[in-house]
Amino acid sequence: MNTSKDFINTGLRGIAVASTKISDVRGDEGKLIYRGYLIQDLATNASFEEVVYLLLHEKLPDPEALSAFRGHLARERGLPSGVLDALRTFPADAMPMDVLQAGVSMLAPYDPDIRSLSHDAAVEMAVRLIAKTASLVAAWHRIRGGEAPLEPDETLGHAANFLYMLFGSRPDSETAGFMDSCLVLHAEHSFNASTFAAREVASTRAHMYAAASAAVGSLSGELHGSANVRVMEMLLKIGEPANVAAYVDRELDAGRLIMGLGHAVYKTDDPRSFILSPMARRMGERAGGTKWYDMAKQLEVLGKEGFRKRKGRDIFVNVDFYSAPLYYAMGIPVDLFSSVFAVSRIAGWCAHILEEHFALAAPKPVLYRPESDYVGDYCGPAECAFIPIEKR
Amino acid sequence: MNTSKDFINTGLRGIAVASTKISDVRGDEGKLIYRGYLIQDLATNASFEEVVYLLLHEKLPDPEALSAFRGHLARERGLPSGVLDALRTFPADAMPMDVLQAGVSMLAPYDPDIRSLSHDAAVEMAVRLIAKTASLVAAWHRIRGGEAPLEPDETLGHAANFLYMLFGSRPDSETAGFMDSCLVLHAEHSFNASTFAAREVASTRAHMYAAASAAVGSLSGELHGSANVRVMEMLLKIGEPANVAAYVDRELDAGRLIMGLGHAVYKTDDPRSFILSPMARRMGERAGGTKWYDMAKQLEVLGKEGFRKRKGRDIFVNVDFYSAPLYYAMGIPVDLFSSVFAVSRIAGWCAHILEEHFALAAPKPVLYRPESDYVGDYCGPAECAFIPIEKR
Numbered sequence: 122m123n124t125s126k127d128f129i130n131t132g133l134r135g136i137a138v139a140s141t142k143i144s145d146v147r148g149d150e151g152k153l154i155y156r157g158y159l160i161q162d163l164a165t166n167a168s169f170e171e172v173v174y175l176l177l178h179e180k181l182p183d184p185e186a187l188s189a190f191r192g193h194l195a196r197e198r199g200l201p202s203g204v205l206d207a208l209r210t211f212p213a214d215a216m217p218m219d220v221l222q223a224g225v226s227m228l229a230p231y232d233p234d235i236r237s238l239s240h241d242a243a244v245e246m247a248v249r250l251i252a253k254t255a256s257l258v259a260a261w262h263r264i265r266g267g268e269a270p271l272e273p274d275e276t277l278g279h280a281a282n283f284l285y286m287l288f289g290s291r292p293d294s295e296t297a298g299f300m301d302s303c304l305v306l307h308a309e310h311s312f313n314a315s316t317f318a319a320r321e322v323a324s325t326r327a328h329m330y331a332a333a334s335a336a337v338g339s340l341s342g343e344l345h346g347s348a349n350v351r352v353m354e355m356l357l358k359i360g361e362p363a364n365v366a367a368y369v370d371r372e373l374d375a376g377r378l379i380m381g382l383g384h385a386v387y388k389t390d391d392p393r394s395f396i397l398s399p400m401a402r403r404m405g406e407r408a409g410g411t412k413w414y415d416m417a418k419q420l421e422v423l424g425k426e427g428f429r430k431r432k433g434r435d436i437f438v439n440v441d442f443y444s445a446p447l448y449y450a451m452g453i454p455v456d457l458f459s460s461v462f463a464v465s466r467i468a469g470w471c472a473h474i475l476e477e478h479f480a481l482a483a484p485k486p487v488l489y490r491p492e493s494d495y496v497g498d499y500c501g502p503a504e505c506a507f508i509p510i511e512k513r
Numbered sequence: 514m515n516t517s518k519d520f521i522n523t524g525l526r527g528i529a530v531a532s533t534k535i536s537d538v539r540g541d542e543g544k545l546i547y548r549g550y551l552i553q554d555l556a557t558n559a560s561f562e563e564v565v566y567l568l569l570h571e572k573l574p575d576p577e578a579l580s581a582f583r584g585h586l587a588r589e590r591g592l593p594s595g596v597l598d599a600l601r602t603f604p605a606d607a608m609p610m611d612v613l614q615a616g617v618s619m620l621a622p623y624d625p626d627i628r629s630l631s632h633d634a635a636v637e638m639a640v641r642l643i644a645k646t647a648s649l650v651a652a653w654h655r656i657r658g659g660e661a662p663l664e665p666d667e668t669l670g671h672a673a674n675f676l677y678m679l680f681g682s683r684p685d686s687e688t689a690g691f692m693d694s695c696l697v698l699h700a701e702h703s704f705n706a707s708t709f710a711a712r713e714v715a716s717t718r719a720h721m722y723a724a725a726s727a728a729v730g731s732l733s734g735e736l737h738g739s740a741n742v743r744v745m746e747m748l749l750k751i752g753e754p755a756n757v758a759a760y761v762d763r764e765l766d767a768g769r770l771i772m773g774l775g776h777a778v779y780k781t782d783d784p785r786s787f788i789l790s791p792m793a794r795r796m797g798e799r800a801g802g803t804k805w806y807d808m809a810k811q812l813e814v815l816g817k818e819g820f821r822k823r824k825g826r827d828i829f830v831n832v833d834f835y836s837a838p839l840y841y842a843m844g845i846p847v848d849l850f851s852s853v854f855a856v857s858r859i860a861g862w863c864a865h866i867l868e869e870h871f872a873l874a875a876p877k878p879v880l881y882r883p884e885s886d887y888v889g890d891y892c893g894p895a896e897c898a899f900i901p902i903e904k905r
Contacts, residue, residue, distance in 0.1 A: 126529045132716065133530060133883035137518045142889030157890040162899035171902070179889075183905040207599040207619075215622030222726060226615035227599075230607030312885045314717050318727055321713055324524065325706050325734025334614060335710055335727030342717025344880050385882055488736050490777055491525035493704045497534030498549040507554035510563070513575040 124492045134385070138312065138489075139320070143176065143472050146311045151389030155309050156180075164396050169279050169304040169465070170194055176309060176472040177247055191278070197252035198273035198282065200260055201231040205270055208257075213265045217258065217460045218341035222334050224257040225250070229330035240479045246329045247471035254467040255279065258460040259286035280304055283464060288452065295407075296451060299400045303444065306393045307462055309469030315339035315346065319470040321489045323477040332477075336470045337463055346459040346466075352381040352417075352445035353455045362416050369423040373431055379424040381417075381442030390438045397443035404450035413446040516884045526777070530704065530881075531712070535568065535864050538703045543781030547701050548572075556788050561671050561696040561857070562586055568701060568864040569639055583670070589644035590665035590674065592652060593623040597662055600649075605657045609650065609852045610733035614726050616649040617642070621722035632871045638721045639863035646859040647671065650852040651678035672696055675856060680844065687799075688843065691792045695836065698785045699854055701861030707731035707738065711862040713881045715869040724869075728862045729855055738851040738858075744773040744809075744837035745847045754808050761815045765823055771816040773809075773834030782830045789835035796842035805838040 128136055145154040153160040156175050163172055167181070170191045174182045182190055204227050211220055229235055232249060234242035260270035263286075271286045281297035292300070310316070319336035323329070340346030359368050372379055384391060398418075405411035421438055428436040448458050499505065520528055537546040545552040548567050555564055559573070562583045566574045574582060596619050603612055621627055624641060626634035652662035655678075663678045673689035684692070702708070711728035715721070732738030751760045764771055776783060790810075797803035813830055820828040840850050891897065 124527050124529050129529050130531050130879065132879035132881045133525075134879075135516050136528070136883050137516050137521050137886045138525060138883040139522050140886045140888045142887070145887035145889070152896070154887075154896055157892050157897035158899055159896045162896075166899055166901060181900065181902075181905060184902055187902060203602040203604065207602040210595040210599040210602075211619070212595065212622045216627070219618055219621040219627075219723065222723060223615045223618035226611055226618060226726070226730070227603070229611040229615075230604045235608070235611075311887075312883050314713065314880055314882055317881060317883060318710060318713050321706065321710050322727060322731040322734070325731050325737040327730050327732075327734035327737075331611065331614060331730035331733050334618070335714060335730045338618075338719050338723035338727045339714040339717050340719075341723050342714070342719035345717040345719075385880075487522065487524035487526075488706055488777075489524045489709060490706055491528050491530040491704050491709060494529045494532045495534070495537035495546075495703075496532045497537070500549055504544070504546055504551045504554075505549035507550055507558055508573065509558060510573075510576055510579060513573060 124494075126494055129494055138317075141311070141473070141476060142179065143469070143476060144309045144311045146386050148386040149388050151387055151392050153310065153392050160306065160392055161396065164302050164305045164393075167305060169301050169308070169468075172305045172308050173251055173468045176468050177244055177475065193248055194252045194279060195273070195275040195277075195282070197249045198256050198275075200253060200256050200270070201228070204228060204231065204257075205260060208261055208264050208270075211261070211264075215265070216341075217261055217457055218337060218346070218463070220261045221254070221257055221460055221463060222337040222341065224261070225254065225330055225334040225337055228253055228257075229328065232330070235328060235330070240475070243329060243475055243478060247475060250329060250333060251467050251471060252279075255283040255464045256286060258457065258464055259283060262287055262454070262457060263289075284451075296404070299404060299447070300451070302396060302400065303447070303461070304465040306396060306440070307444075307465035309466070309472065313345070314342070315466065316470055316473050320473050320477045323474040324488045326478070329471065329474050332474045333467060333470050336466075340459060340463055340466065346462045348380065348439075349441040349445045349448070349458040349462065350455055352441050353449055353458065355380045356413050356416055356420075356446065357455075359416060359420075362412065362419060365416055365419045366423055369420065369427050373424075373427045379420060381439055381445065382421070382424050382428070382436045384437060384439040387437055387439070391440045393440045394438045394443050397440070397447055401443045401447035401450065404447055408450040408452070413449055414443075417442060417446050516886075518886055521886055530709075533703070533865070533868060534571065535861070535868060536701045536703045538778050540778040541780050543779055543784050545702065545784050552698065552784055553788065556694050556697045556785075559697060561693050561700070561860075564697050564700050565643055565860045568860050569636055569867065585640055586644045586671060587665070587667040587669075587674070589641045590648050590667075592645060592648050592662070593620070596620060596623065596649075597652060600653055600656050600662075603653075603656075607657070608733075609653055609849055610729060610738070610855070612653045613646070613649055613852055613855060614729040614733065616653070617646065617722055617726040617729055620645055621720065624722070627720060627722070632867070635721060635867055635870060639867060642721060642725060643859050643863060644671075647675040647856045648678060650849065650856055651675060654679055654846070654849060655681075676843075688796070691796060691839070692843070694788060694792065695839070695853070696857040698788060698832070699836075699857035701858070701864065705737070706734070707858065708862055708865050712865050712869045715866045716880045718870070721863065721866050724866045725859060725862050728858075732851060732855055732858065738854045740772065740831075741833040741837045741840070741850040741854065742847055744833050745841055745850065747772045748805050748808055748812075748838065749847075751808060751812075754804065754811060757808055757811045758815055761812065761819050765816075765819045771812060773831055773837065774813070774816050774820070774828045776829060776831040779829055779831070783832045785832045786830045786835050789832070789839055793835045793839035793842065796839055800842040800844070805841055806835075809835060809838050
C-alpha cells in the first residue's frame with residue numbers, strides 16, 4: 122500500500138473522512154445546518170425533542186409523531202437501580218465527566234436490545250441513551266452533594282425535567298425554554314473530535330453505548346467540551362469589569378488566546394453565539410445582575426480589537442463564550458458545564474453512530490484504520506539487535 | 514479551508530495521520546517492531562513487564578530497573594474497594610468488554626494524579642492502569658460467577674498473577690510463560706482502530722483513563738478485538754475436523770471470508786501467528802487433545818488453498834487465528850478473549866496516550882478534527898425552509 126504522508130500531524134484538518142447526511146458546517150458563511158435546516162430556525166422554533174427526532178429520523182415530525190416521541194423519550198428517563206447503586210460508589214470529588222463516561226458504559230448491560238443488530242433496535246437504544254444521559258448528569262450531581270437522586274417527571278419536557286432532576290424544583294417556563302434552546306444549539310456539529318471518536322469506535326461495530334462513552338471521554342478534554350468551563354474560570358479570575366482591558370492586553374501581548382475567541386471551522390462569529398448572548402444577558406438580569414455577561418461582552422469587543430491590531434486579522438466568538446455566563450446565571454455549577462454539553466450532544470453522537478452502522482448507500486463506512494510514520498530508532502539500517510537482560 | 518475529498522469513506526487507509534516512535538508494522542515484510550525491536554525477539558526473550566517498560570520508557574530496562582518496575586507494577590494491581598462495589602452492581606450477564614470499559618473510567622477518580630498534567634504523573638497513571646486492567650478483567654469474571662474477587666499476589670509476575678486472579682489457582686510456569694508471551698505479542702500494533710481511538714480522545718487533552726476507556730470500546734467491536742471470539746465460535750460451530758473442508762468450500766463459494774484469515778496490513782502470515790501456533794498445539798496436548806488446534810491448522814491450509822483457487826491471490830493468517838484455540842485450551846472463557854487482548858494492549862494504548870500528550874518534537878500532535886462531506890438534503894438551492902409544527 123502506498124502511504125500518503127501529506128497530512129501527517131495535522132489532526133486531519135481539511136480531510137473529508139466520510140460522507141454524512143446529518144449536518145453541514147459552512148464555516149465561511151457562518152452557517153450550521155442540521156439535516157437541511159438552519160440552526161437559527163431550529164433554535165427559535167423547535168424543541169429539543171423535535172430536533173432529536175429530526176436527527177434520528179431524518180425529518181421533522183408531524184404533531185402526532187412528535188407527541189409520541191416526547192412520550193417515548195420521557196418514559197425512558199429512569200435509571201436502572203443498579204446504575205444508581207454504582208454511582209453511589211464513586212468518590213464525591215470525582216469529575217462529572219469521568220462519572221458520565223462510566224455511566225454511559227454502565228447503562229449498556231441494562232438495555233434489552235444491546236445484542237441486537239437491527240436498525241429499529243439501534244434507534245430504540247438511541248432514545249434510551251439520550252433520555253438517560255440527562256438523568257445520569259443530574260443523579261450524579263445530587264449524589265455527590267449528599268442528596269437522593271430524583272425520579273424523572275414525565276409531565277415535563279426534556280430540558281425542564283433535566284433542570285428539575287438537577288435542582289429539585291421545577292423551572293419556570295422561561296428558564297426551561299432557555300435550556301431547551303441550549304440543548305438544540307449544542308446537539309450536533311458534524312465531525313468534531315467527540316463525534317469522530319464515536320464514529321471511530323462504532324466503525325469496529327462496537328455498540329452505541331461503547332461509542333457514546335468514548336465520545337464523552339473525548340468531550341472531557343479541555344480543547345473540546347470543557348472549553349466553556351475554561352471561559353467561566355477566566356471570567357471568575359478576571360473578577361471585575363475594570364480588569365478586563367488589562368487582562369486582554371496581557372494575554373494578547375504574551376501571545377496567548379482569549380478563551381472562547383477563535384474556532385477551527387467558522388470564519389465568522391459562531392451562529393450559535395448570537396442566540397446564546399441575549400439569553401445570557403436575560404438570565405443575568407434575572408439572577409441579580411449582568412456582571413458576567415457584561416464582562417464577556419467587553420472581553421469580546423476588546424479581544425477582537427486587540428487581536429486585529431496585533432495580528433492584522435479577525436478573530437471570532439465561539440459557542441463556548443456566551444454559554445458559560447448563561448449556564449452560570451442559571452445556577453449550574455461550573456464543573457458541570459461540559460456535562461450539560463453532553464446532555465445535548467448525545468443526540469448528535471447517536472445520529473452519527475446510526476449512520477456509521479446503517480448507512481446503506483455506497484460507499485459504505487469502513488473501519489477507521491489509518492497509517493502512521495515510524496520515526497523511532499532502528500539502531501542502524503536494520504532492526505535493533507535484542508540484548509539479553511543480563512548483558513544490559 | 515480547502516477540503517480534500519480524495520479519502521472519503523476509506524477509513525483513512527493509506528493516510529499517515531501522525532508520526533510515532535512507538536512501533537512500526539512493515540506489512541510487506543511481515544515485520545512488527547516495538548521501539549526498534551522485532552516482535553519475535555521480544556516474545557522469545559522478554560517478559561511482559563520488560564516490554565511495558567520498553568513501551569513507556571522508550572528503552573529496554575537494565576536488571577535493576579526491571580526489578581524495580583516489576584515491583585511497581587505488582588504493587589499497583591489492587592482495585593479500590595469502591596470499584597469492586599460498583600462491579601458488583603452489574604448484571605451477571607453483562608458483556609465483559611462493557612464492564613471493562615466502565616471499569617477503566619471508574620478507576621479515574623481514585624488516581625491521585627488524575628488532575629496532574631506532568632509527564633511523570635502520566636507515567637505513574639499508565640503503570641497503575643496497566644496493572645489494574647488485568648485485575649478488572651479477573652475480578653469481573655469472578656463476580657459474575659458468584660465468586661469473591663481475589664487479592665493480587667505480588668510474588669507472581671503480571672501474566673501469572675492474572676491467571677491466578679482469574680482462576681483462583683497459581684498457574685504452572687509453562688502456562689504462565691505462554692500467557693506472558695501472549696501479552697507481549699498483543700501489546701502494541703501501531704494505529705489500529707482502538708489505539709487511534711485512544712489517541713483521538715487524548716488529542717483533546719482528555720486524561721489517560723478517558724482515552725483508554727474509549728480504546729476498550731473500540732476493541733469491543735467485532736471487526737477488531739472480538740475477532741478472536743469469532744474464530745473460536747467458528748471452530749466450535751464446525752465442531753469436528755471432518756467438517757472443515759465442507760465449511761471452507763461453503764463459505765468461500767458464498768463469497769464470505771474465513772474468520773482469522775486476512776489482515777488489513779500484512780501481506781504475509783502475521784509474524785505473531787508463528788509464535789502462537791506452537792503454543793496452541795502444546796496447550797491443546799496438555800488440555801487433553803489438539804482437536805481445536807488441528808482444526809485450525811486444517812482450516813488454514815484449506816482456506817488458503819481455496820482462496821487462491823477462487824481469487825488467484827493469497828490470503829494470510831492473522832493474530833486471532835491461533836490465539837483463539839490457545840486461550841480456549843488455557844481454559845479462558847470464549848467471551849473473555851477480547852478482554853485478554855485488552856489486558857495486553859492497554860500497554861500500547863498508554864504509550865500512545867503519552868506520545869499524544871507529551872511528544873516534544875515538532876510537528877506536535879494536534880486535536881483530531883477531520884472534515885466531512887455533506888450529502889444530505891437541502892430542499893433546493895438554499896437551506897430547507899422551516900415549517901412550523903402546526904403546518905406539518
